[in-house]
Amino acid sequence: MMEYVSMDEIEKEVDILKQIDHTHITKLVEAGYCKLSSKGKSNDVYCIALEVAAGGELFDFISMTGAFSENVARYFFHQFLDALEYLHEKGISHRDLKTENILLDKNYNLKVADFGYASVKGSNKTQVGTPDYMAPEILQGEKYSGQIADIFGAGLILFMMHAQSKAFLKAENNDPYYKNIAGNRPDKFWREHIKSKGDDQYFSDEFKDLVTGLFAYNPYHRLTISEVRSHAWFNGTMPTSDDIKAEFDQRKRDLDDELKRQRDEDPTTAEFDSSLLEGNTVHRGIGDSDEETKEAGCLLYTSDAADDMQCVDL
Numbered sequence: 001m002m003e004y005v006s007m008d009e010i011e012k013e014v015d016i017l018k019q020i021d022h023t024h025i026t027k028l029v030e031a032g033y034c035k036l037s038s039k040g041k042s043n044d045v046y047c048i049a050l051e052v053a054a055g056g057e058l059f060d061f062i063s064m065t066g067a068f069s070e071n072v073a074r075y076f077f078h079q080f081l082d083a084l085e086y087l088h089e090k091g092i093s094h095r096d097l098k099t100e101n102i103l104l105d106k107n108y109n110l111k112v113a114d115f116g117y118a119s120v121k122g123s124n125k126t127q128v129g130t131p132d133y134m135a136p137e138i139l140q141g142e143k144y145s146g147q148i149a150d151i152f153g154a155g156l157i158l159f160m161m162h163a164q165s166k167a168f169l170k171a172e173n174n175d176p177y178y179k180n181i182a183g184n185r186p187d188k189f190w191r192e193h194i195k196s197k198g199d200d201q202y203f204s205d206e207f208k209d210l211v212t213g214l215f216a217y218n219p220y221h222r223l224t225i226s227e228v229r230s231h232a233w234f235n236g237t238m239p240t241s242d243d244i245k246a247e248f249d250q251r252k253r254d255l256d257d258e259l260k261r262q263r264d265e266d267p268t269t270a271e272f273d274s275s276l277l278e279g280n281t282v283h284r285g286i287g288d289s290d291e292e293t294k295e296a297g298c299l300l301y302t303s304d305a306a307d308d309m310q311c312v313d314l
């Protein structure tokens with residue numbers, strides 16, 4: 001997907017990252033201009049070096065290694081909610097929460113990433129984010145609270161972890177699934193998803209109740225973080241970190257095997273294309289994960305025509 005960002009937007013993202021220091025949020029290591037060379041070509045680029053999350057994307061673990069049990073989903077949701085509460089207490093809303101922006105480190109600790117759409121405003125109007133993850137008030141073009149919209153995103157992430165599918169296509173009144181939430185018929189919403197699973201017991205009653213509260217059509221009827229923390233589902237049984245490591249070591253092997261298979265089928269997907277650096281582009285990359293050195297990934301922004309820079313999200 002192609003999108004355009006200005007240096008003002010890049011600097012805003014860096015300013016926000018500089019305010020953040022939390023175990024479950026990717027840390028900014030360094031930002032500034034540097035040179036990038038590839039295949040004999042050299043370009044001046046604006047670099048944002050971030051802490052490496054060597055485990056990869058949560059999305060890949062879900063889509064390629066299978067749905068998480070409710071207990072495992074709860075383990076990661078606790079970490080996610082800690083990060084979200086920290087951001088909101090600092091007056092920051094993420095505004096693009098999705099499983100692709102949730103990473104895992106080498107010990108399978110969750111890390112919230114990608115603050116390109118983050119805001120420090122109490123009220124927002126800009127329609128940003130990924131359409132199928134947007135809260136209904138954003139899709140309708142209304143003024144909205146970024147923090148309350150983040151709660152909606154939290155529900156989508158939790159649902160996908162356990163269901164291994166999206167809850168709906170878009171949070172709109174004509175969506176075949178979400179229309180039941182908007183019309184105050186959550187029983188029909190869950191009936192359709194239970195039918196697709198073929199198991200009446202797949203979703204616990206407590207899980208359904210929590211997710212329904214996170215998906216509320218009216219943003220002011222959505223659960224707050226404190227209400228989530230006191231919810232029965234949130235306070236259920238969780239695996240230990242050792243349990244998670246044992247399960248996710250196997251999932252990581254399965255994931256790596258699948259990614260290798262895909263690369264073998266199409267080797268061009270693994271090649272770095274230096275043409276991405278011609279003109280005005282952004283490249284997302286990962287540095288070496290040497291435990292004896294500072295681990296960092298990076299976003300690279302070309303400095304030419306910086307007032308209107310084209311970004312390629314890889």
